[in-house]
Amino acid sequence: MTANRQDAWAQEDDLLLAETVLRHIREGSTQLAAFEETAEKLSRTSAACGFRWNSTIRKKYEAEVALAKKKRAAKKREQAKTKAKTGTTSDNAVMQRATEEKAVPASNNIELADVIAFLQGLKEQQHSQAEAKQLQEENERLKQELEKIKKEKQVIADDYRALLEIMERARKWTNTDGEGNV
Numbered sequence: 001m002t003a004n005r006q007d008a009w010a011q012e013d014d015l016l017l018a019e020t021v022l023r024h025i026r027e028g029s030t031q032l033a034a035f036e037e038t039a040e041k042l043s044r045t046s047a048a049c050g051f052r053w054n055s056t057i058r059k060k061y062e063a064e065v066a067l068a069k070k071k072r073a074a075k076k077r078e079q080a081k082t083k084a085k086t087g088t089t090s091d092n093a094v095m096q097r098a099t100e101e102k103a104v105p106a107s108n109n110i111e112l113a114d115v116i117a118f119l120q121g122l123k124e125q126q127h128s129q130a131e132a133k134q135l136q137e138e139n140e141r142l143k144q145e146l147e148k149i150k151k152e153k154q155v156i157a158d159d160y161r162a163l164l165e166i167m168e169r170a171r172k173w174t175n176t177d178g179e180g181n182v
Contacts, residue, residue: 009052013042017049018057018064025068028076063121070114 017038024034035049042049058065 014057017053018061021053022064022068025065026071028072063118066117067114
C-alpha cells in the first residue's frame, strides 16, 4: 500500500486549476495570473500550479483550451467592432474590411471551427483511450507469457536438481562398488 503525500493534488484541485486557467484564457488574461489565483485558493505556490498545469492537466484539456482561445479572439473582435463604431469613419472602414476578410460572424454563438476543434480533441482523446486499452491488453498478454516462462524455468531447475542428485548417488554407488571397501 502506498501512502498519499500530504501535498498530493486532489481531483477537485485539478478541476479548480483547469477552470481558472480556461477562464483566464477566455477573458484574455495570462495563465500566470490564473496560477497565482489558484495558488492563493489552494495554499500552494504559483510555480506548483504552473508545473501541475503544464505537466498533467493541460494535456487533458487541449480541446477546451482551443475553444477558450477562439472565444477570446471572438471577444477581442467584438471589442474592436464596438470601438470602431464609436471611432472615426476611416476606422469603421478598416474594421469592415477586416470583418469581411476574416468572415467574422455577427453573433457570439459557437462557431463551426470551435465545434470541429472540440470534436478533434475528443477524437484524439478516444484514440488515446483506445491506445491505452491496447497497451493494457498487450501488458496482460506479456504478464501471462512471463508467468508461463517462469513456470517452465522452475520445471527445468527442478529437473536439473534431480539430475544432479541422481549423478551424486551414482558416483557414490560406483565408489562403493568399485573399491569394495565401503
